[in-house]
Amino acid sequence: MIEQTLTVVSVKGDTAFLKSEQKPACAGCNGKCGAQIFAKLFKTDKKTFPYQFSEPVVVGQKVKLALDDSHIVSSSFVVYIWPLLAALVSAVLVQSVLGLGELAQIGTAVVAGFVGFVMAKQRLAQVVHDVKVLKIYPLSLPISQRVGD
Template identity: 35%
Template sequence: MIETSATVVEVKPGLAWVETVRQNACGHCESAGSCGTSVLAKLFGASRSRLRIEDASGLRVGEQVVIGIPDGILVRASFVAYLIPLVFLIAAAGVATHLGAGEGRVALIGLAGLGVGLWASGRLTGGASARERYRPVLVRRGSAVEIPMPF
């Protein structure tokens, strides 16, 4: 499960809206300070994301929580968002090349394939059921992460 801390900013019966602040890169590797994501965060400042979560435990505004997304969901979302448009781009350019189109037309047909792939990705991730599938869940209250101490 991929987790992040968030602050509760609004509460309604059974629902809570939380805000996360992205200050830098993911921090999962040695080059977190110099990767592209970190550089963009430094250039454009910390971005805030407001997300809706189910609240069965009675959260309060201002409370710190930890929210998460299961790893499998993240892998599927990445597949849909990145791989499908790329496959459409390569397939369209390949078909155009096979049919004997010139370089300019192959490039344009490839871009059209990319557009179709982006549209298909949007259709696969759209709709109420898909949005619920990708919605983060409340993992625990409080933002403290327990790190085992070596003895």
């Protein structure tokens, strides 16, 4: 299970919009590692996402969610391997079966890689992620007690 503490930023009915907390830089690099540099370079601001709760929550409340990670390996395989396999197989087939030249192989590989990407995207749209609420923190606790839990 992958766990993450999120903050409720807005509520509409029984749907709350959550935002993840910013992770502090480690003491070893003070924010100069590759991940921090790319985050600053590409302005990867955290987006909010909706989650429907069975009990009421209020703005500013912290929530700990868990994501079932059983789909992550298979999803990674689909995203990275399907386009690559489609490109390689199509290039080999164009050369060996049709006997076409290098330019045709490259063009076919690009088209087949794109088709593999579209197929992977459609496959991943069907995956349902199992997100569970582990804990809803009350607003009355001091921050030091929330973080240590």
